[in-house]
Amino acid sequence: MTVTGSDSLPPAARARPPKSASAASGPDPKIAMGWLHTAKFLTTAPELKHLPRLDVPEIAFVGRSNAGKSTCINTLTQQHRLAYASKTPGRTQSINLFTLGKQGVTDAVLTDLPGYGYAAVPKEAKYRWQQVMGNYLQTRDNLTAVVLLCDPRLGLTELDEVLLDVIRPRVVEGLKFLVLLTKSDKLNKTEAAKALSIVKLQAGGGDVKLFSALKRQGVEEVAQHLWDWTHPVEKPVKVKPADAEPAAGDI
Ligand SMILES: Nc1nc2c(ncn2[C@@H]2O[C@H](COP(=O)(O)OP(=O)(O)OP(=O)(O)O)[C@@H](O)[C@H]2O)c(=O)[nH]1
């Protein structure tokens, strides 16, 4: 028995599909980049209790202080001063949320988190922040993906490993996860390849990519990941012949 084809659909249903990346047309980084460019500052929260409850997918950018999280968000959104980036480590001190979505309809949120591991931060503040971030990563209901940024010249440090342990149970349950080796412009090809293979091993087979805001390496690829995570393509339901209604004339 044949499954109903588009020829038998009413004209409205045969209209051209909306212009979006689909499994059939393949990824289109222009769509993902255009979508990221819609980013707008939503709010800043010094503690979890100040975070608004949201029901759209949230993607968190985490990593050591100075790893390049805020710069990465600015590069992906093609906005110079959306997230506060600075040479001085520890500049991002609260959780900053940015909405994404065309025509003013928010369909995802990016989160810029303060970095960890900056030596000059007093012990109590470090401990407090570790608690806040641990809680955020474990309890934020709409958290859909985590991008861990890491300076390849340092590799994944002990604190990054702690973070990986915290999110592991959620990754098993479907949380998306990507490691970005930032500032890759500072490495030559051999160093970059070496850093990539070491961190891939450390990340236990997770997805690891080189990224440079300066040289724009990996930008479109990461944009596509962000889009795909938040706009999953629904697979067409396959009608098995056995489950299908018998057509007139079928025995
Ligand atoms: N060469 C180079 N420098 C970069 C790149 N990305 C970020 N930087 C620099 O690294 C420094 C830190 O960048 P930020 O984006 O502020 O880092 P952060 O991870 O947000 O830092 P905190 O907010 O302290 O946690 C800045 O001086 C950036 O210009 C890159 O791709 N290449």
Ligand SMILES: [Mg+2]
């Ligand atoms: Mg920052």
